[in-house]
Amino acid sequence: MDRTPEHRTASGLPIEPSYGPESGRDLDRIGSPGEFPYTRGVHRDMYRGRLWTMRQYSGFGSPEATNERYRFLLDQGQTGLSVAFDLPSQIGYDSDDPDGEEEVGRVGVPIDTLADMEIVFDGIPLDRVSTSFTINGTAAIMLAMYLVVAERQGVPQEKVTGTIQNDILKEYVSRGTWIFPPDPSLRLIVDTIEYCAERVPRFNPVSIAGAHFRDAGATAVQELAFTIADGITYVERCVARGMDVELIGSRLSFFFYTHMDFFEEIAKYRAGRRIWARIMKERFGATDPRAMMFRAGVVCGGSSLTAEQPQNNIVRVAYEAMASVLGGVQSIFTAAWDEALTLPSQETAELALRTQQVLALETGVPSVADPLGGSWYVEELTDRFEAAVLTIVDRIDELGGMVACIESGWVQSEIGQRAYEDQHDLESGRRPVVGVNRHAREEPPPTVEFYETPPEEVERQRERLRRVRAERDDGRVRAALDALAATAESTDNMMPALLECVRAYCTVGEMTATMRSVFGDFQQPLVV
Amino acid sequence: MTVLRVLVAKPGLDGHDKGAKVVARALRDAGMEVVYMGLRNSPAKIAVTAVQEDVDVVGLSVLSGAHLSLSSKVLAALRESGGDDIPVVVGGTIPPADVPRLIELGVAAVVPTSTPLESVVSAVRAAASS
Numbered sequence: 144m145d146r147t148p149e150h151r152t153a154s155g156l157p158i159e160p161s162y163g164p165e166s167g168r169d170l171d172r173i174g175s176p177g178e179f180p181y182t183r184g185v186h187r188d189m190y191r192g193r194l195w196t197m198r199q200y201s202g203f204g205s206p207e208a209t210n211e212r213y214r215f216l217l218d219q220g221q222t223g224l225s226v227a228f229d230l231p232s233q234i235g236y237d238s239d240d241p242d243g244e245e246e247v248g249r250v251g252v253p254i255d256t257l258a259d260m261e262i263v264f265d266g267i268p269l270d271r272v273s274t275s276f277t278i279n280g281t282a283a284i285m286l287a288m289y290l291v292v293a294e295r296q297g298v299p300q301e302k303v304t305g306t307i308q309n310d311i312l313k314e315y316v317s318r319g320t321w322i323f324p325p326d327p328s329l330r331l332i333v334d335t336i337e338y339c340a341e342r343v344p345r346f347n348p349v350s351i352a353g354a355h356f357r358d359a360g361a362t363a364v365q366e367l368a369f370t371i372a373d374g375i376t377y378v379e380r381c382v383a384r385g386m387d388v389e390l391i392g393s394r395l396s397f398f399f400y401t402h403m404d405f406f407e408e409i410a411k412y413r414a415g416r417r418i419w420a421r422i423m424k425e426r427f428g429a430t431d432p433r434a435m436m437f438r439a440g441v442v443c444g445g446s447s448l449t450a451e452q453p454q455n456n457i458v459r460v461a462y463e464a465m466a467s468v469l470g471g472v473q474s475i476f477t478a479a480w481d482e483a484l485t486l487p488s489q490e491t492a493e494l495a496l497r498t499q500q501v502l503a504l505e506t507g508v509p510s511v512a513d514p515l516g517g518s519w520y521v522e523e524l525t526d527r528f529e530a531a532v533l534t535i536v537d538r539i540d541e542l543g544g545m546v547a548c549i550e551s552g553w554v555q556s557e558i559g560q561r562a563y564e565d566q567h568d569l570e571s572g573r574r575p576v577v578g579v580n581r582h583a584r585e586e587p588p589p590t591v592e593f594y595e596t597p598p599e600e601v602e603r604q605r606e607r608l609r610r611v612r613a614e615r616d617d618g619r620v621r622a623a624l625d626a627l628a629a630t631a632e633s634t635d636n637m638m639p640a641l642l643e644c645v646r647a648y649c650t651v652g653e654m655t656a657t658m659r660s661v662f663g664d665f666q667q668p669l670v671v
Numbered sequence: 672m673t674v675l676r677v678l679v680a681k682p683g684l685d686g687h688d689k690g691a692k693v694v695a696r697a698l699r700d701a702g703m704e705v706v707y708m709g710l711r712n713s714p715a716k717i718a719v720t721a722v723q724e725d726v727d728v729v730g731l732s733v734l735s736g737a738h739l740s741l742s743s744k745v746l747a748a749l750r751e752s753g754g755d756d757i758p759v760v761v762g763g764t765i766p767p768a769d770v771p772r773l774i775e776l777g778v779a780a781v782v783p784t785s786t787p788l789e790s791v792v793s794a795v796r797a798a799a800s801s
Contacts, residue, residue: 230684230735234711242713245737246684319686319710359689450785555692562689563696570787588785591764593736667709671679671695 153404153574154362156527167522172417176512179424181416182525183513184471185436190509195467196474197499198223198275198440199492204248205600206262213267215489221496223305224274225476226263227251228285233320235281235655238604247604248596251277255608256648260288261295270298274305275350275440275474280322282309283331284654287641290343306347306396306440309335312373313352315549315665316558317359322655325546327662329380331637336381338638340390349377352398354442360562363402363411364528368535369554370397371418372545375536378427379544388427392434396473399439401463402447406524408463409515412439412470414529418536441467444478450589452578456480461498468508469515475499486594552668559671608650615648623647624657631661675799678726680708680717682745685735690762690784694730697788698795714741718748721757727799728779733763739772746777758798762791 150158167173174180177187186192199221203209213224228251231243237255238247247253254260264274269292278285286307293303311328314321321328332349339348353361353370361369374395381391397415401408419437423429443463448456457480467475477495479487487495503509515521539548548554568574575581623644630640637658644654679695681688688710695705706724708717721729729749733741742761749755758779765773765783773781779798782791 234684236684243684245740246735249736314686317686317689319688358687360693559689559692559696563693566693566697566788570789588767588783590768591766593764593766595736669707669709671692671699671705671707 152363152407152524153402154364154407154528154531156364156407156524156531162519162523164519166519167517167526172526173516173522176516179432179435180420181436182413183516185416185438185473187512189471189512190468190503191512194503194509195472196223196273196440197221197496197503198225198474198476199496200225200227200277200442200476203252203486204594204596205604206252206254206259208600209252209263210265210267213263216492216496217267217272219493219496220500222273223474224267224272226274226276226278228276228278229253230320232651233278233280235322235651235659237650237652238601238608240652247601249594253604254285254288255604255650255652256611257288257291257645258607258611258648259604260285260292264289264292268298269293269296270302276305276307279308279311279314279318280320281651281655282307283335283637283641284645284651286335286348287638287645291642291645300343302345303343304345306350307335308352308398309349310352310373312376312545312549313355313369315667316369316554317355321665321667322659323662324665325549327631327658328665329376329546332377333380333384333386334637336377336391336394337384337386338636340386340394347396348394350396350398350440351377354398354400354445356558357400357402358446359558360565361558362561363404363407364531365535365558365561366399367411367415367418367528368532368539369545370399371415371422371532371536372539372548374419375422375426376545378423382427388423388429389431389434392423392427392429392436393431396438396440399441400445400447401441401443401467401470402445403459403463405462405466406521407528408466409470409521410524410528412467412472413513413521413525414532415439416471417525418529418532439472440474440476441472442476442478443467444482448478448480448483449576449579450483450591451583451586453480453484453589455578456483457494457498460495461502464499464502465506465508468502471513483591484589485592550668552670555668556670611648612650619647620649620653623649624653627654627657628661631658675703675728675796676706676724676726677703677728677730677795678706678708678717678721678724679730679732680712680720681710681732682712682714682717682741683733683735683737684711685733685737686710687734688732690734691730691732694732694762694788694791697792698730701792703795714744714748715752717745718752718754721749722752722754726757728795729757729759730795731759731761731763733761733765734784736764738763738765739769739776742773742778743776758801760795760798762786
C-alpha cells in the first residue's frame with residue numbers, strides 16, 4: 144500500500160520514526176490525573192467514577208417528531224438530549240417569515256414560541272434529563288424558553304441541567320448564525336452566564352466551540368487555538384462585568400471535532416487541558432481547581448466522513464470515538480455513517496450510539512485514567528501541539544484580541560487559506576482518504592438526500608404560530624417587548640425581560656427584531 | 672484576453688461558506704476577478720450587485736438543500752434587473768437528480784461538492800463564453 148510521503152500530523156506537526164526516553168521527562172508539566180495542570184484528565188479516576196455522556200444530536204422537522212425521537216433515544220439508554228434547531232430559529236426568524244421560507248424544519252426543529260418548546264419536551268422530566276442546545280444567535284431566548292418549560296413542569300431553575308452553545312464568536316468565523324455585532328452579542332452572553340451562575344447553577348451557559356472552525360477547514364491546532372482565544376474573550380468580558388473568576392471558570396465547557404489523526408487528536412485534548420488550566424491560573428488568577436478545568440464534549444464525524452463508500456464511516460467514527468476517550472473527554476456524539484448523505488434514520492442513529500456502548504462496555508479502555516500518559520510519543524506530541532497553539536494565541540493577543548481579529552477578517556482568512564490548501568491536498572492525493580482518492584471503486588456519484596420537511600408539517604407549524612398569536616394576551620406581549628427594548632438600552636441583565644417575553648408567548652422573531660432595533664446588525668468582513 | 676469577473680454569493684440562510692471561499696480562491700488563482708458577497712444575500716441583492724459590478728458570471732453556493740427554489744429566485748431577480756444575459760453557475764450539495772432540473776430552470780452549469788477545482792474553473796470559463 145502506498146503511504147504518505149511526508150510524515151506529519153494532519154495539522155502539519157513533524158513526526159519522527161520513533162520516540163525515546165528523551166521525550167516526556169518533565170513530570171511536573173504532565174502532572175497526575177485530576178491534578179493541575181490536568182494534562183492527564185480532569186478527574187482522578189476518570190471513567191471509573193463516571194462514564195462520558197453519550198449524547199446524540201437530533202432534531203426533526205417538527206416539535207412533535209422531535210419529541211417522538213427523544214422518547215425513543217431515552218428508551219435506548221441515551222443519557223442526554225441534544226437539540227438541533229432549524230435555521231430560521233437560529234437566526235431569529237419566525238416560521239412564516241419570507242426570508243426563511245425555504246428553511247423551516249430543514250436542519251432541525253422550528254421553534255417560534257413557548258408552545259413549540261412545550262411540545263418538544265412533553266413528557267420528558269427536565270429535572271432528570273440534561274439537554275444540550277446547539278444554539279448561538281438566539282441562545283438567550285431558547286434558554287429562557289427551556290427554563291419556562293421547566294417552571295411549568297414544576298421543576299425549579301436550580302435543578303435544571305444542560306448546556307447552551309451560546310458561543311457567538313465562532314459564528315462570525317464559520318457557521319454564520321450571527322445576528323448582532325460582537326459587543327451586544329457578548330453582552331447577551333455575559334448576561335446568560337451571570338444569570339445561570341446566580342439562578343441555574345447546574346446549567347452550562349456557554350460551550351466554547353472549536354468544532355465549527357474545523358468544519359470551515361481549520362486544522363486541529365487552529366481549532367484549539369481559536370477556541371482558547373474565544374474562551375479568553377468570554378472570561379475577560381465576565382471579569383469586566385465584575386463576576387468572580389472562580390465562578391466563571393467553573394461554568395465553561397468546550398466542544399470539538401475529533402477527526403482521523405488518532406494521536407494528534409489525543410494530544411489536542413491533553414494540550415487543551417494544560418493550556419486552559421495555565422491561562423485560568425496565571426492570566427486570570429483563578430485558584431479553585433474547578434475554575435481551571437477544561438471540560439470537553441466532542442463530535443466524531445463531520446467533515447472527516449465521506450459520501451463515497453459511506454459505510455467506511457462506521458470505522459472512522461469508531462476510531463475517532465476511541466481517540467476521544469483516550470483523550471479524556473466528557474461527552475461524545477458519534478455521527479451516523481450516512482450523515483454525509485442524509486439525515487440519519489432511526490437504524491443508523493442507533494448504530495452510532497451502539498458504537499459508543501461497545502467502546503464503553505467491551506474494550507476495557509475506560510478502566511484506566513489517561514492510559515497513554517507517559518508514552519514518549521504522546522507526551523512529545525502534546526508538547527509540540529501546545530507550543531503550536533500558544534504561538535497562534537500570542538499572535539491574536541498582538542493583533543488586539545479575538546474580536547479585532549474577527550472584525551478584520553484575519554481569522555476567517557487564516558482558515559480559508561488552510562481550507563484551500565487542504566482541498567488541493569485531497570485532489571492531489573497528498574492527503575489519503577479511502578474510497579475517495581485511494582481504493583476508490585467505480586460507483587455512481589453519491590446521492591445526497593435532503594430531509595424535506597413534509598409541507599403539511601410546515602403548514603401545521605405556521606398554523607400553530609397563527610393560533611398562538613391570535614390567542615395570546617396582546618397587552619402583555621406589547622408590555623413585555625417594550626420592557627425588552629428598554630432593558631436592551633440599559634446595562635441590566637436581559638434574562639428577566641426575556642423570560643417575561645417567553646411567558647407572554649412572544650415569538651422568537653419578535654424578540655430578535657426588538658433587540659436588533661437597539662443592537663443593530665453585524666457587518667460581515669467579505670474576505671475569502 | 673479579458674479578465675473574467677465573477678460574483679460569488681450565498682443566497683438563503685445557510686452559513687456554510689467553506690466551499691464558496693475555496694472556489695473564490697481557485698477562481699482568483701486562475702486569473703479571474705472575484706466579487707465575494709458573503710452570507711445571507713437576498714436574490715434581489717445578488718442580481719443588483721451582479722449588474723452593478725458588471726460581472727460575467729454569477730456563482731451561487733447552496734448547501735442547505737434549497738438550491739432549486741433559491742436558484743430560480745436569483746434567475747428571476749436577474750431578469751428583473753436586466754441581468755438575464757449573466758450566466759449562473761450553482762455549486763453545493765446538489766443531488767444528481769436535481770442537476771437537470773437546475774439546467775432546465777436556466778442555470779448554465781452545476782458543480783456539486785465533489786467537483787475538482789480545475790473543473791469548477793473550466794465550468795465558469797465555459798459559462799462565460801456561452
